[in-house]
Amino acid sequence: MRRQMSAQPLADPAGAVTVAVAGEDAVPPAGPGGPADDHGEHEVMRTEFAFRLPRGYVDGSGRVHREGVMRLSTARDELVPLRDDRVRENPAYLSVVLLGRVVVRLGTLPDVHAGVIEDMFASDLAFLQDFYRRINAEGHTRAQVTCPSCATAFAVDLAGERLGES
Numbered sequence: 001m002r003r004q005m006s007a008q009p010l011a012d013p014a015g016a017v018t019v020a021v022a023g024e025d026a027v028p029p030a031g032p033g034g035p036a037d038d039h040g041e042h043e044v045m046r047t048e049f050a051f052r053l054p055r056g057y058v059d060g061s062g063r064v065h066r067e068g069v070m071r072l073s074t075a076r077d078e079l080v081p082l083r084d085d086r087v088r089e090n091p092a093y094l095s096v097v098l099l100g101r102v103v104v105r106l107g108t109l110p111d112v113h114a115g116v117i118e119d120m121f122a123s124d125l126a127f128l129q130d131f132y133r134r135i136n137a138e139g140h141t142r143a144q145v146t147c148p149s150c151a152t153a154f155a156v157d158l159a160g161e162r163l164g165e166s
Contacts, residue, residue: 047072048104049135053124057106057116065107070099070128073136077101086114093118099128 048071056066081087081097100114109116117125134143146153 049131051128051131053120054127055121055124057109057120057124059109063107065109068106068112069104070102070131070135071104073098073102073132095125095129095132099125099132102132103128 048069051068051070053066053068056064058064077098080101081094084093084097086093087097096117097114099117100112103112103117106112106116117128120128144153144155
């Protein structure tokens with residue numbers, strides 16, 4: 001028996017996009033669409049993650065862009081850069097091309113591409129590389145840390161503000 005799957009975007013007040021995936025016999029979601037699904041048949045998957053760069057990208061007119069959105073990577077996103085001549089000449093350029101594909105928004109820039117990524121400060125590039133790894137490999141942007149003064153363990157969300165701010 002083959003199960004039909006459907007996916008449709010959902011609105012998120014934080015600006016992130018999520019996709020609802022439901023089986024053919026799934027119960028509609030709570031609210032205007034119907035009763036809640038208590039059996040796990042309706043899964044909501046977050047596909048875009050907001051971030052805030054530590055320093056920010058400075059464009060040609062001197063404007064700083066810090067707020068952005070990165071989407072989950074696809075297999076194509078990871079394969080296409082391998083055919084790029086810049087990556088063939090310098091394998092270290094792989095992360096620049098890859099990030100240029102998955103960063104979908106940065107401040108008020110009309111387009112984010114490898115040229116934008118390569119002009120970022122090294123600390124922002126390192127932040128985006130770590131952010132990419134977290135959302136694609138781990139599925140979240142939280143990290144477990146320990147306070148060096150009192151040894152208390154707690155979780156922090158690395159998607160936004162500078163560390164130490166709340």
